[in-house]
Amino acid sequence: MLRAMSSSERFVALTLAWAVAGAALAEEPARQTAPAQWLERMNQALTTRNYDGTFSHWHGGRVEMLRIIHRVQDGTVSERLASLDGSGREFIRTGASLTCYLPDQRTVLVEQRPPDESLVSFPALNDQTASFYDLREVNRTRLNRRDTHVITVSPKDEYRYGYRLWIDDSTAMPLKTQLCDTRGHVIEQIVFASLTLSAHIPDSAFKPEVSTVGFKWLRNESAPPALAAATQAWNAMRLPPGFRIAARSAQTLPGSTDPVDHLVFTDGLASVSVFVESQRREQVDQPSMPESATVGSSSAFSTVIDGHKITAVGEVPPDTVRFIANQLKAQEPPSVGSRRP
Amino acid sequence: MNEELDSQLSAMFDDELAPGECELLARRLSRDEQLKARWGRYAVVGAAIRSERGVRLNAPLAGLVSAVILAEPALAAAHGARRTGVRWWQPLAAAAVAAGVAAVSVLWLRAQAPLAAAPLSARLTAPTATVPAAAVVPAAAAGAPDSYVVPRTPAVRATVVVPSTELANYVVAHSVFSSPVTRRNLLSAFMTGESGTAAEEPRDDAQGNVQ
Numbered sequence: 001m002l003r004a005m006s007s008s009e010r011f012v013a014l015t016l017a018w019a020v021a022g023a024a025l026a027e028e029p030a031r032q033t034a035p036a037q038w039l040e041r042m043n044q045a046l047t048t049r050n051y052d053g054t055f056s057h058w059h060g061g062r063v064e065m066l067r068i069i070h071r072v073q074d075g076t077v078s079e080r081l082a083s084l085d086g087s088g089r090e091f092i093r094t095g096a097s098l099t100c101y102l103p104d105q106r107t108v109l110v111e112q113r114p115p116d117e118s119l120v121s122f123p124a125l126n127d128q129t130a131s132f133y134d135l136r137e138v139n140r141t142r143l144n145r146r147d148t149h150v151i152t153v154s155p156k157d158e159y160r161y162g163y164r165l166w167i168d169d170s171t172a173m174p175l176k177t178q179l180c181d182t183r184g185h186v187i188e189q190i191v192f193a194s195l196t197l198s199a200h201i202p203d204s205a206f207k208p209e210v211s212t213v214g215f216k217w218l219r220n221e222s223a224p225p226a227l228a229a230a231t232q233a234w235n236a237m238r239l240p241p242g243f244r245i246a247a248r249s250a251q252t253l254p255g256s257t258d259p260v261d262h263l264v265f266t267d268g269l270a271s272v273s274v275f276v277e278s279q280r281r282e283q284v285d286q287p288s289m290p291e292s293a294t295v296g297s298s299s300a301f302s303t304v305i306d307g308h309k310i311t312a313v314g315e316v317p318p319d320t321v322r323f324i325a326n327q328l329k330a331q332e333p334p335s336v337g338s339r340r341p
Numbered sequence: 342m343n344e345e346l347d348s349q350l351s352a353m354f355d356d357e358l359a360p361g362e363c364e365l366l367a368r369r370l371s372r373d374e375q376l377k378a379r380w381g382r383y384a385v386v387g388a389a390i391r392s393e394r395g396v397r398l399n400a401p402l403a404g405l406v407s408a409v410i411l412a413e414p415a416l417a418a419a420h421g422a423r424r425t426g427v428r429w430w431q432p433l434a435a436a437a438v439a440a441g442v443a444a445v446s447v448l449w450l451r452a453q454a455p456l457a458a459a460p461l462s463a464r465l466t467a468p469t470a471t472v473p474a475a476a477v478v479p480a481a482a483a484g485a486p487d488s489y490v491v492p493r494t495p496a497v498r499a500t501v502v503v504p505s506t507e508l509a510n511y512v513v514a515h516s517v518f519s520s521p522v523t524r525r526n527l528l529s530a531f532m533t534g535e536s537g538t539a540a541e542e543p544r545d546d547a548q549g550n551v552q
């Protein structure tokens with residue numbers, strides 16, 4: 001409780017510090033933009049602008065303050081997300097390198113993504129997306145002295161979450177975001193307390209504050225297996241309405257030498273990753289129990305199918321990841337403990 | 342906040358305030374931001390109780406609430422937004438944390454007999470523990486006619502599980518493929534959650550039962 005109260009007091013103070021500066025102010029607001037276009041503009045703003053902001057994150061009865069710094073420079077995206085309260089965790093992305101500092105676990109995860117992967121345009125809204133969400137602009141209002149468009153994204157079934165977004169008229173940045181469950185209840189909220197759009201953000205802004213002395217570093221240093229050889233065996237027999245497979249990759253995860261198949265399903269807004277990995281020899285004879293977990297409003301579900309551990313993760317309701325994970329099948333049954341070529 | 346007003350709020354919450362005074366206080370709630378924020382916290386208890394016991398607003402009280410809403414521009418705006426809004430801001434959406442809706446929640450709460458029987462300490466502790474002021478204040482402070490519903494099952498969702506290292510790997514890998522706004526939510530939750538490991542799936546959680 002004290003933690004939450006401390007955060008809220010801090011929030012009020014930070015709200016007073018609200019500032020949007022830089023070239024963005026000179027932009028012409030788009031008065032007649034359709035809701036879908038606002039979402040596209042917002043995605044563009046989040047992924048292509050330089051910004052430094054502090055926001056409150058509320059979920060499950062807790063509120064914490066975080067700072068996000070985002071920069072696109074010479075085509076390279078750098079991003080730093082840090083918890084200002086409590087955990088002290090930090091997530092830093094520089095180009096294809098993702099680094100997660102977990103002081104509470106005294107661990108650092110370093111993941112090197114393939115250079116051709118892009119965060120900018122995935123997933124993308126399209127006409128099919130509109131079949132599964134109702135997009136509306138329900139209001140225009142002032143938020144922290146900024147003109148905002150309130151856009152609602154309402155799911156038409158129970159396989160996905162909905163959003164309510166307060167999008168800044170000038171910059172298209174989402175100043176406030178609410179995530180709603182399938183019943184329409186707000187389960188997660190992000191509100192910017194301060195936000196600065198800058199032409200230049202120095203490299204020093206992307207250095208971690210946490211000391212890593214004595215930490216365990218886990219990296220995915222081994223080269224991922226060839227895509228075609230590693231990932232063609234697994235597919236989802238059925239998917240929730242609107243979901244389609246959008247990406248496949250084979251990779252190794254930090255701290256592991258075993259390859260993992262990574263399948264991504266999306267409906268254009270929500271996405272679910274499914275990871276398929278062979279059970280280790282010592283795990284094969286153990287009874288397998290499905291497991292579920294949550295990360296904020298996102299869900300994870302893990303089970304074992306044909307001697308492979310299947311884990312689905314996504315910003316969707318728990319039943320959706322469970323459904324998708326249970327639908328994974330190998331096209332040709334693999335032998336236990338070995339990978340299909 | 343002076344003691345007398347605080348006392349009135351408590352009495353209202355405990356269903357011990359006369360109907361006339363109750364209405365006056367509701368009107369004041371629609372104008373007083375500080376009061377709204379305080380009641381927003383109480384409202385969460387209502388949401389929790391509603392979730393747990395399935396209580397509903399009785400008809401006479403619903404009439405009173407409607408009258409108050411329609412008489413106050415700020416509340417009427419919020420009410421209108423709810424009526425024309427999308428389906429996730431539903432009933433008693435009112436119940437929420439922001440602007441004038443807090444008054445509705447108050448009136449709704451006091452109608453519930455189960456609440457009156459609940460230990461006072463539980464009622465007073467739960468809201469401050471489960472509803473951060475930051476989740477309440479921004480909307481009211483912005484003057485926006487917000488009306489959103491507090492989490493339906495805060496007791497269930499109160500435990501924020503951040504995964505073991507293995508699941509952390511999955512989350513980070515998945516974040517690359519999330520849309521920008523959902524990715525920010527995902528990583529923010531990852532940054533702020535408590536340490537823990539994946540929990541065993543509840544055996545009584547039937548398939549198809551969403552949340």
